[in-house]
Amino acid sequence: MRKTYATSTSIAGLLLLTIVGCSSAPATLQQGPDAEITKDGLVKVDNSKLELSYVKPGVNWRQYTKLYFVPTKVTNDHPADYRAPRIDRQTDGAFATYDLPQESLDKMAVQFSKTVQDVFNSEQPFELVSSKGPNTLIVETAVSDIRLSAPVEKSRRSYNSMGTTYTQNSGSMVLLAVLKDGQTGDVLAKAADRAMGFDQWRQNTKVFNWGDVKTVYRRWVTDFKNALMTAAAEGTP
Template sequence: MRNRQFYPAILVTSILFSLIGCASGPATLQQGPDAETTKDGLVKVDNSKLALSYARPNVNWQQYSKLYFKPTKVTNDHPDDYRAPKIDRQSDGLNATYDLPQASLDKMALQFSKTVADVFNSEQPFELVTQAGPNTLIIETAVTDIRLTAPIEKSRRSFNSSGKTYTQSSGSMVLLAVLKDAESGEVLAKAADRAMGFDQWRQNTQVFNWGDVKTVYRRWANDFKNALIEANAQTGN
């Protein structure tokens, strides 16, 4: 099954950018006849703090002092051209799988909300609200295309035999965001990132992998917050 709601074609064309790294120079909308523009009128942002961003020109970002994050969607969905890792039933086991169970997906969704609440705290220039209203940005997010570097721990043969599995990274995931004006429903911006776990060889366990999820979430939330702050500041210039 494929979830197309959060897979606009313009976002997945360059989705393999990594979140790791930083932009050089201030974020600016592309201009001129060669500017990359989506079907709904969004223009690509160069030097974005997020890997891939599109925004509507001439938005007064300073009018938005409140943020309403809708509950995030976390799925095992992948783009149509995804090829699942081959499972060696002899070494990985008969029950090995790369798809996270629903309980894990629900846990990841809950952690995302906790991370957002922690990053956008009372010391930040935005107020988190629980419903849409005036001066509010609606932010729809999704975590998808989760690609593990090893079958989930409890499904592996090594888990039941007390063996150990080592990988260079726990894997990666795509984080998508769509920003809308709360009153009109107009889409103002879209962003996408492929975020990776730590790039180092270590034992692949649920504990380490969960730590990577928290790190990726916090990194994304901070970059997203900084992008909003920068857009707000540029509007005032």
Template sequence: MIRMTNVCKGGGFLKAVIVMGILGLTACSSEPASLQQGPDAEMTKEGLVRVDHSKLDLSYARPDVNWANYTKLYFEPVKVTNDHPADYQPPKIDKRADGLNATYELPQEALAKMSEQFSLTVKEVFNSEQPFELVAQPGPNTLVIEAAVTDIRLSAPLESSRRSFSSMGRTYTENSGSMMLLAVIKDGETGEVLAKAADRGQGFNQWSQNTQVFNWGDVKTVYRSWVNDFKNALMNAGAE
């Protein structure tokens, strides 16, 4: 598993939050996030405009969206994969230290567990006390959220695959690794893309024992932070 947090370029702690940046509500820099303006504004083929001073590596949003119109949320099952970009160079396995069976790729059951945990966290955060209704299918006044976790890069081979695991040894790393978060938000009735973003989350730079138990707890903590901040972002955007 993996510990996920994020750090703004230039220093300072940043939660692994996608939608806060998508909606342009917060930013890493001292300047407020805003859509680019003028003839030189960077625009996607869907008509989304680049968000300047976003807390994310890359984010775009459609201008003039009335977020207050959306009172329902439909979360697609989160896709979690071991996929990597074409130029990815996998870490070399030290067969003497790590063992012949060491791997940096998560098994399918771990990927499925990460996806299921996200859905559980969404239900815990968006409960009956919240102003948004979770629905089982897209429709009017509904935001469709498609999120994915990919390009997972562990700082050490999977715990159960290491030689140290079977010999009761310990592995310490400076951080647990990183993974890419991707998100697309659509109108539930028309399917129109309203916003999208990509951001790489990275673990704390502090030496600690690298184990599945502690890293899994970190995954759940980050999921809760992301969903809570997404909820707050929607509430703030709808109030403007």
């Protein structure tokens, strides 16, 4: 939901994101005959902070002292049932689009890597490495299904007509993560979460939204770090 006002120069933004926790109860693996298990033997986690997560039972998380983050992939890909927002050619302009340009996708990928380097610094109990090996946890991440609340900045009519666009939120995107053993390549965990925009009316600008992207990246990576530390302390999730 959005409104456009012809009052001053507007800049459409990237995504305004936040990781949404699902429950305050402790995360536990499902048990019994009704437990949801994937083809690779991962069991669904109840009360996960992420919308969907699966973990391999019995993993000794203490052995992983090194982390290898594979460069993040950020794309405009959507699921097969995705329906693109309707473009109002009169209001939005003839060239309006909801797909981020490649330069923005690349910038988001680089920023994720920077956030990882910042959060997993020398004061943390994990060593960041650049290759697979013993005692190494491989972390593969991807960002996709990006859904903006307003067309991309330079594609909108208001961008060149001194207009200002306000949105109730800036949009959402899906973050996917897969954890693997650095030696065997065995999949140890999978997670998926949709990051949503804050539910408040505000001017949709690149400056504000980009700052929020960095804030949410930091929150997600920090939560991931804390989860690893908890799992290592307990031995298993």
